[in-house]
Amino acid sequence: MSDLVLDGNAAAGILHAVYGAEMTLAVGTCDSCAIAGPVGAVRLYRSAGLVLRCPHCDAVLMKIVSVGERVWIDSRGLRTLELSSEPAG
Amino acid sequence: MAGAAVLGRLGWRTASIAEVRPETPRVKTIALEVPGWPGHRAGQHVDIRLTAEDGYQAERSYSIAAPEDGERVELTVEEVDDGEVSPYLTAEARAGDELEIRGPVGGYFVWDSDYPGPILLVGGGSGVVPLMAMIRQRGAIPTTLVYSARTLGDVIYRDELERLAGGGLDIVLTLTRTQPQGWAGHSRRVDAELLAAVAPPPDQRPLAFVCGPTPFVEAVALALVDLGHDPGLVKTERFGPTGT
Numbered sequence: 001m002s003d004l005v006l007d008g009n010a011a012a013g014i015l016h017a018v019y020g021a022e023m024t025l026a027v028g029t030c031d032s033c034a035i036a037g038p039v040g041a042v043r044l045y046r047s048a049g050l051v052l053r054c055p056h057c058d059a060v061l062m063k064i065v066s067v068g069e070r071v072w073i074d075s076r077g078l079r080t081l082e083l084s085s086e087p088a089g
Numbered sequence: 090m091a092g093a094a095v096l097g098r099l100g101w102r103t104a105s106i107a108e109v110r111p112e113t114p115r116v117k118t119i120a121l122e123v124p125g126w127p128g129h130r131a132g133q134h135v136d137i138r139l140t141a142e143d144g145y146q147a148e149r150s151y152s153i154a155a156p157e158d159g160e161r162v163e164l165t166v167e168e169v170d171d172g173e174v175s176p177y178l179t180a181e182a183r184a185g186d187e188l189e190i191r192g193p194v195g196g197y198f199v200w201d202s203d204y205p206g207p208i209l210l211v212g213g214g215s216g217v218v219p220l221m222a223m224i225r226q227r228g229a230i231p232t233t234l235v236y237s238a239r240t241l242g243d244v245i246y247r248d249e250l251e252r253l254a255g256g257g258l259d260i261v262l263t264l265t266r267t268q269p270q271g272w273a274g275h276s277r278r279v280d281a282e283l284l285a286a287v288a289p290p291p292d293q294r295p296l297a298f299v300c301g302p303t304p305f306v307e308a309v310a311l312a313l314v315d316l317g318h319d320p321g322l323v324k325t326e327r328f329g330p331t332g333t
Contacts, residue, residue, distance in 0.1 A: 005303045007327040010150045012194035013136035016099045024197035040197025041325065068146070 026083035032059035131222035132199035135192030156226035213301025
């Protein structure tokens with residue numbers, strides 16, 4: 001399967017399913033370049049799993065692999081993830 | 090808007106196909122009936138999951154094409170040559186078929202009906218789909234759609250767009266590959282020159298939604314910022330290459 005360059009919006013479903021919240025407006029800070037921005041705007045590459053990369057320095061922010069109903073998330077490339085503790089309205 | 094809040098974990102629901110409508114030779118609209126659908130906002134999307142008889146599963150994300158309408162959810166899907174889900178949706182899906190749906194999701198690329206306007210929508214190819222959901226519920230908000238397609242035959246929602254144009258909705262079509270005889274519209278790619286000519290100027294602070302293949306979205310977003318538009322007012326959504 002060819003890799004496709006998408007953006008973080010394409011991970012909205014899996015992230016919402018895992019974290020229980022709308023995540024595309026969550027603000028992630030790249031551990032590599034320290035630039036912060038919404039998850040919906042990061043670059044996303046899809047192959048065997050999803051790889052989210054920083055749109056500024058291209059560092060890997062998150063890797064998401066799901067098999068059946070199990071999901072593995074590696075988020076070492078994210079220094080922080082900031083989101084509202086209020087339910088979305 | 091009502092129903093947009095989804096508390097707790099988001100699971101899969103079973104949907105049945107209510108209707109399949111051809112839009113262009115490669116694009117179809119699939120109307121789903123989703124029992125218990127909580128409602129959605131224009132610009133949000135859903136994940137669709139198909140399960141083969143041997144248990145193999147494939148899922149893809151699709152934009153919702155129409156505003157909230159009870160338990161009905163419309164998707165407009167372009168066939169992707171090496172896709173795992175779109176060939177089924179565009180070639181095999183029939184009314185009565187069942188599939189799984191998860192959503193609605195997305196809060197980044199969504200219509201904000203409180204914004205005083207104007208709204209600038211820029212779509213490349215099937216990137217027009219989430220923009221159409223916005224157009225269909227825009228009310229009286231002044232809106233400009235700049236829509237790039239390869240040929241006239243590739244223009245999705247052509248009849249409806251012709252009907253809706255006017256009354257505060259400007260539609261600017263550019264056909265980048267071939268143009269019909271006597272075509273008086275645009276044929277250039279969506280660049281700074283075209284946007285400067287047809288989009289609301291930066292001092293009107295239009296809220297821009299740009300959707301299409303990644304190179305298209307990046308070129309348009311850069312052009313808007315170069316023209317002086319506030320980067321904070323330019324929302325983007327990218328998908329894979331479609332050759333638009």
